[in-house]
Each structure stands twice: as C-alpha cells, then as structure tokens.
Amino acid sequence: MKRGRDGLIQAKNTQTIEKIADGSILTPKGYKAGGIHSGLRYRKKDFALLMSERPASAAAVYTQSHFQAPPLKVTQESIAEQGKIQSVVINSAVANACTGEEGLANAYEMRRMIAKRFDIPDEYVAVASTGVIGQQLPMEKIAHGCENVEPSGTGYKDFQQAILTTDTCQKHACYQVQVGGKTVSIGGAAKGSGMIHPNMATMLGFITTDATIESSDLKRALSSSIDKSFNQITVDGETSTNDMVLTLANGEIDHEPLTEEHADWEAFQTALQLVCEDLAKQIAKDGEGATKLIEVVVTGARTNEEARIIGKKVVGSSLVKTAVYGLDANWGRIVGAIGHSEAEVDPNQCDIYIEDQLVFSNGTPCPFSEEQATEDLDNEEVKITIRLREGDGAGTAWGCDLTYDYVKINASYRT
Amino acid sequence: MKRGRDGLIQAKNTQTIEKIADGSILTPKGYKAGGIHSGLRYRKKDFALLMSERPASAAAVYTQSHFQAPPLKVTQESIAEQGKIQSVVINSAVANACTGEEGLANAYEMRRMIAKRFDIPDEYVAVASTGVIGQQLPMEKIAHGCENVEPSGTGYKDFQQAILTTDTCQKHACYQVQVGGKTVSIGGAAKGSGMIHPNMATMLGFITTDATIESSDLKRALSSSIDKSFNQITVDGETSTNDMVLTLANGEIDHEPLTEEHADWEAFQTALQLVCEDLAKQIAKDGEGATKLIEVVVTGARTNEEARIIGKKVVGSSLVKTAVYGLDANWGRIVGAIGHSEAEVDPNQCDIYIEDQLVFSNGTPCPFSEEQATEDLDNEEVKITIRLREGDGAGTAWGCDLTYDYVKINASYRT
Structure with missing residues (x-):
C-alpha cells in the first residue's frame, strides 16, 4: 500500500481508495441517524440512534476489561443471534457499568423500546452507553429518548454530537473504495478520551458501509x-468498561459478497483500516489536556506484533509524553521506553529519529540540532521513528502529550 | 508473620525481628563507607564507596531493560567470578549508559582503580553509576574519586548522600534478626525516582549484612x-538502564551458614524483605512531584503473583494517581485499573476499600461517607485494599500520586 498526494491511496492491486473529507456514517447508502437532548445531560445532546434501512451484517469488538458493562453484553447477544443489526441506540452521560442485575435489565429494556418503536426484532438492536459508572440509567429519560429520537438522512452531526462526553470535538471519517467495479463507502463516527466522574475514558466507534459482506467476514476485516x-x-493506558467498535454492512451496493478470496478484499480491508486509523488518531489527538498528537512508527521488528508493542510502549510512556509537551528532544526517555518493552531489541542495532533527525544510532547518541528538534516538536503532530534490525515487522502507535491540564482535569473533576 | 507494636515483628517460628530506626549499611559489623564531592556534580557529593573488611558473599538483581548500562555488565562479571565482592564504588551525575565500547572500558577502568588502591582483585569490586545517559564518564573526576574517597566506620550519611541524584532525601533502613541465637543485622541504602536529563528514574539499592551465607543462598533470599x-x-511505570540492587554478606557473625534448611532461614528472609520493603516505600514516597505514598493491598487472588500484578496495575494507573492527588475517592478508576489487568478477576466477587471504608462490593458501588474519604485521602500515606474471592494469593504494591509538579519537573527540565 502506497499513499500518494491528495489523500489518494493506491492499494497493491491498483485499486484506488479515496478519503471523503466531509463524509460520515451517512455517506454509505441506506442509513439514517439522529441525536437529541433527552435530559441525561444538562443541555447537550445525549441520545443517539443509527438505523439501516434493512438488517445489516454486523461485527463488533469489545473492551477486554473484566468489568464489561451491561450494554455490551446485550449487544453481543443481539449479534450472536443472526449476525444482523438494524438499529443502534446510544446514550451518553451514564455508562450503565457496575450496575449489576438492574443495569442489565435496563439495557434489555432500552433495546426492547427501540425494537418495539421500529417494529423490528429485539436482536436487531445494538445498545451502547458512555458516561458515569456505578449509576443506574434514568429510565424515564431513556424512554423519552427512545420515543423521540428521529433518524434522518442528514442527522449525522446530531449523532456525532450526542455520543460525546467530555470530548472537545466530533470525530468522523469516510473512505470510498472500488469493489467489483462499484463504489463502496465506509463511514465512521467515534468518541473517546473524555473522562467522566468517576469514570475512565470510554471509546466508542460506529462504522457503516454499503458493501455486501457476511457477518463473519466483516468480523475478520474489523x-x-x-x-x-x-x-x-493510548491516552493514559486505561481501558474502559464500555469500549466498543461496531460495524454494520447493509449490502446496498450489489456486488459479489466480499470474502478473503474476493479480488477486492485487500482494498476493502485497507479502506476499513483507514477509517479506523483516522478515527483512532482523532481520539488520540483529543486526549484529555493534550496539545499534540504523537505518532510512533516502528520498523525492522521481529514481527508486526512486536513493532506494535514497542510503538505503544513509547507513545504510552509518561516521560516521553511530558518531554514532547516540554519540546524536549529527549531520546533517553525513548530508549528507556523501548528498553523495557517485552519485545526483542538489540540496543546496538537501534536507530531513533525525532521527525527527520537521527538522534540515536547503534547504541549511542548522535549529534543533532537541538534547535531544529525544538521546532519539530512545536507542531500539532510529532513523529518518532524507531528502526530496529531484527526483522521485517512494522507497526504504528498514536498518543498525546501529558500536560498540566491532564492532571487538572483528572485531579479536580470532583472538587 | 505478624506485626506487633513498636516495630517488633513476630516471624512464624517466634523469631523476633526488630527495626533499628537509625540503622544503616554500617550497622552490620565489618563494613566501612564514605562519600565525597569529586567534581561530577556542581557542589553536591557525587562519589561513594562501600568496603567490607573481608570479601563478602554477593548477590544482585539488575534492570530488565534491553539497554543495560556498562557498570551493570562489569558488576555481573565480578560477581560471576567467585560470588564475592569486597568493595562497591558508585558515582552519580553520569549514568554511563548508552555509551558503547568506550563506556564499557571506562567501567572496567573504574573497577581497576579501586582494586589497585585497596590491593584486592578486580573481581572483588562492583561498580554502579546513575545520572545522565548518553554521556561518557569524565575519567579524571572518576580517578579523583577513586583516589580520595575515604571509607570509615561512620561514613554512612556521606555514602547515602553521594548516591542521590534528584532525590529529595536520603533513604536507609536496618533490621536485626536472631540467627543461631546470635543477632544479625541487615542494613540498606538506596536512591531512586530522581530524574536526570535526559534520563529516567534509576533505582539503586545497597544492602549489607554480617550474616554468614553463601552467594547462591543469598541470591535466593534476595x-x-x-x-x-x-x-x-512504580513512580511512572518506567525502567532504567541502570537499576540494580546489590547485597553483601560478610559472615562477621559466626553461625551455621544460612540455607533454606536452616531453622532461622525464614526469619532472615523476612528481615531482608523488610529492609527491601522499607527502602522501596521510601523511594515510592519520594517519587517526582509526589505528595503521598499510595499502598495497594490485594488479597484473595488466585496466586501471589496475580495479586502483585493487580496491585501494581492499580498503583500505576494515572487516573488513580491523579484521583488520590485530588482527594477524590474515585472507586471507578480503581475498578478500571483492576479490570484491565491480566489477572483473573470476577467483578461480582470484588470488594474495594479506601482506607477503612468499603466503597465497592460484589460488582456495584456501596454508599460511603465522601467526607471521611476526603479526610482519609488527605494523609501522607493512603491505603487501598482490594479483596477478591478467587484464591489465597496476596500482594502489595506502592506508588505515589501524580501531580502538577510531576509534569513540571519532567516537561521543563531542559528549558
């Protein structure tokens, strides 16, 4: 895969993937969305709905936390039934996590209300919540939302807004790709990094496509x-009780169903990954108190997985994060973070770049321009590249700097 | 093991272990120590020496970082030779890490100079460094230190001072225990948590005892x-290139050598652990910018190891650390940290206490006094207890709060 100018990406098989700058979950055909204020938050929108005109193949991934919230259990159960979802209902403000039996009953009830209103089976409805944990859902307000949220062909901004918590901006992405000679769209909306008392950052992602693909294949691609x-x-290394990324494929574009054998599988897979990557970077950049997006690219690792491990270790290091905030080209902290990852690293075979400057090579520091480095670090996006000589593994990780505001937001939220 | 009043600890076999409040590495018989200013730092002491009157059984543990610094390699080599060390030489200010072949040659040279001066074999000398990484040792200043540092029977404070970097206080501990009816002392000095540009926190620990024990058994106990x-x-989850804990046992107290079969093995092991624990807590409490020591006690885990993993995850969570700083009894963040540990946890079987108050039980929050919690959190030491119902595993972890000063110290060190 090679990226050209103007956001055009050439997949290996010469398929062209195009980024649609103002695209959203409603760019793919056959979807409607909406978002309203239903009284869970003080004034902001807090209740969202996504609808597909017909039942869509569904696939999702969920938090690895042992404390998985009730809405995730209900959504898993829905998808397990037939692999189809037609409606996704989301509330913000209250996460419905650590809420026991009552919380589970409430998540089922939320699903039932939407199913009843749109006259679809319960198992065609997915449920998601984000916000405070340890509180029960205010069910009158949830009922009000279920009855009044109006999905439309233009409601994507309301949807994007209603799923946010303390995020400072809406997050959306869209890419188009050719499948069987036809244009398929993949759109997404996400929230993340917002911290709500007494909660941790919850990440939610919703992706729509009009491609034709079975649930099991969609799961593989996702x-x-x-x-x-x-x-x-990583914003601060935490995992939420409510994290979930859900993908729907409604088959509005008629082509040979996508499988791994399909000639355009790789192009589709790449486009889906670009949507995910785009949303993920927006979340990282909007990390609490963050002023910068940090990208760590690792090449030459033994495996892709080891490259990803090292990248995440570096981008998650509090010392690297504070150094970037302080515009400090502190290669020593990068060395430290690489050094204590579980991956195989030979210090004497390791190069580190801060933007374009080589700052560390073969186990020892290199002379470099501190002035240039400070200038490079004083951008909204900072790139650190680590080159090992262990193998062909490559991977990238994203995060943000650690600032006074992170401490402020998280230490003084309740006071 | 049960702790009584007045610092007296009853080991299972009724052996009594006593904490010596003003004890040090010189409380055990047969040791001398000293520390001087040798020009590596601007004014502060920067060069330290520990001597045993006779060759002592030695055991050490080293950083797991892939970037292990040259002094550690040299010390490992020394101990590997005969398992004996008589002299330990330490400099602060320059870590001699990421310094390649030249750095290794310098560490050997530092060892050789001490061996020559005291007329002992090279392999009886251990070497340690802490400070800036990526810089070569200034060898004239090192030579000056090797020639002029004067070990004495009262020089422990000079020693304790000379090994520090940005630590705000000296760290020492001493416990006594009966072995074969005789009083054996175990003393220690440590440094940690200081961050030096462009470095990460290095932790060094030096432990002396006058017990009689072989190197291999000492290693086991250590x-x-x-x-x-x-x-x-954990202060910020980082591992240094130079971390090392070294223990010497010179056998000045004549008793049946300690082995796992010795009746007093457990008592000795417990006393050694108390020295380590005492020093470790002092390091955690002196974490950069820290205002509090946080102790997380985990019981009822499947294994001791899983209990330790969970404890460390909670005490290392940036969200828990900022919450404690903000006097916020934020059980949700504790749940989050437990939830994403690798250990086995059943959320519905998990209790969480902040000091004496139960705040979370069986998967849901409990009513508790916020006022009391704020008061409890407003102490220099804060205890979080997590009770699982998976097995008999128990463990404790220590850390500190995350404050504005942490960001300040680490973001603006170079400006």
Missing part, C-alpha cells in the same frame, strides 16, 4: 483493522 | 525479597 488502529492508541 | 518490594513500586 479485527485486523482494530489491531492496527483503535488498539494502537 | 530474589524473593525483591519480588515483594523493589519490583512492586
């Missing part, structure tokens, strides 16, 4: 994409 | 102690 995107971002 | 002490503290 899992591979997630490993290289959402799983490669 | 490794077990380290797992429950130095390895259980």
